[in-house]
Amino acid sequence: MARKISFINYKGGVGKTSLIVNTAAALAKMGKRVLLFDFDTQSNASIWLLKLDRWNKINATGEGAIYSIFDPGRGQVKDLVVKDVVEGKSGEKLLPGLDLVPTTFNLVDLENEYTGDPKRPPYLVFHEQLAAIEANYDFILFDCPPNILRASQCGVFASNEIYVPANPDALSLIGFTLLVEKLQKFHQLSASFRRAAMGAPAQVHGIIFNSIKTGVDIEVPKMRMQLRLNQFKTAKRAAPVAKIFDTQIRDAMVVRRAVALGLPVALVSAEAADAGPTGDNVITDYRKLANELVGHVQG
Numbered sequence: 209m210a211r212k213i214s215f216i217n218y219k220g221g222v223g224k225t226s227l228i229v230n231t232a233a234a235l236a237k238m239g240k241r242v243l244l245f246d247f248d249t250q251s252n253a254s255i256w257l258l259k260l261d262r263w264n265k266i267n268a269t270g271e272g273a274i275y276s277i278f279d280p281g282r283g284q285v286k287d288l289v290v291k292d293v294v295e296g297k298s299g300e301k302l303l304p305g306l307d308l309v310p311t312t313f314n315l316v317d318l319e320n321e322y323t324g325d326p327k328r329p330p331y332l333v334f335h336e337q338l339a340a341i342e343a344n345y346d347f348i349l350f351d352c353p354p355n356i357l358r359a360s361q362c363g364v365f366a367s368n369e370i371y372v373p374a375n376p377d378a379l380s381l382i383g384f385t386l387l388v389e390k391l392q393k394f395h396q397l398s399a400s401f402r403r404a405a406m407g408a409p410a411q412v413h414g415i416i417f418n419s420i421k422t423g424v425d426i427e428v429p430k431m432r433m434q435l436r437l438n439q440f441k442t443a444k445r446a447a448p449v450a451k452i453f454d455t456q457i458r459d460a461m462v463v464r465r466a467v468a469l470g471l472p473v474a475l476v477s478a479e480a481a482d483a484g485p486t487g488d489n490v491i492t493d494y495r496k497l498a499n500e501l502v503g504h505v506q507g
């Protein structure tokens with residue numbers, strides 16, 4: 209069965225999209241079958257992986273974008289999958305195994321204009337359609353905006369695990385705290401739609417520190433985060449297995465450059481990847497993170 213995972217934090221700019229895209233790429237490189245859903249209307253992950261030309265075509269009509277399953281309601285999740293999304297200049301497949309369901313800017317209309325059947329909230333519609341393709345994957349990942357509004361709810365409701373990207377600062381800790389509160393509320397709100405076969409509602413399973421500068425000591429913010437996590441675990445508001453990941457992702461220029469190149473960092477040439485004196489670089493961080501995620505038992 210596919211592991212279904214959302215990356216989310218109530219703080220923006222912590223690196224949710226960079227982490228999920230590069231972790232997805234690392235998982236695909238390990239031979240896992242990976243499907244990434246972009247649930248952030250800003251479309252960062254979609255523009256990144258499709259590159260602007262291909263994404264523009266989808267944005268112009270909305271056809272092929274996730275919002276089409278809600279409005280006009282004719283789209284089906286299974287038909288929206290862009291197989292082996294990462295392509296080179298002449299359309300050659302660069303990363304087999306990494307698929308994407310893209311979004312465009314119209315996803316924002318889900319939050320206001322959309323008036324569906326109140327007995328069938330968007331997350332339920334999405335979840336039913338996801339079932340048709342789940343068996344094709346080892347990992348299904350959801351990139352979410354920094355909130356739990358309707359678009360995010362689709363990812364959160366379908367997920368069994370949640371990971372929280374964080375920077376070593378107070379705002380990330382506040383974002384995490386707020387996330388756990390809002391998660392709790394959403395799980396209550398959606399409880400009547402949850403069937404036993406769906407498994408337990410997703411709790412936080414891990415915190416991942418991102419964008420760590422060399423020589424910066426993050427022990428204190430890490431300790432604060434650990435204390436908060438322990439409180440949530442005691443209160444059963446985080447998964448028993450929840451932990452701060454041993455792997456942290458360094459701050460590296462190539463992560464920002466990769467976006468402009470339309471490639472996951474793992475496909476940017478090694479010498480561009482800020483290899484330090486030991487040859488160790490941010491690509492290794494993402495690979496380690498993917499390994500740690502694979503080995504992180506569900507509870």
Ligand SMILES: Nc1ncnc2c1ncn2[C@@H]1O[C@H](COP(=O)(O)OP(=O)(O)O)[C@@H](O)[C@H]1O
Binds near residue numbers: 221223224458459460
């Ligand atoms: N490890 C990193 N090193 C350097 N820059 C990073 C790293 N991770 C993320 N960034 C940059 O930080 C900014 C915010 O990251 P992004 O992934 O878009 O965050 P979010 O999805 O949480 O809003 C982007 O410009 C991104 O390129």
Ligand SMILES: [Mg+2]
Binds near residue numbers: 224353
């Ligand atoms: Mg993002």
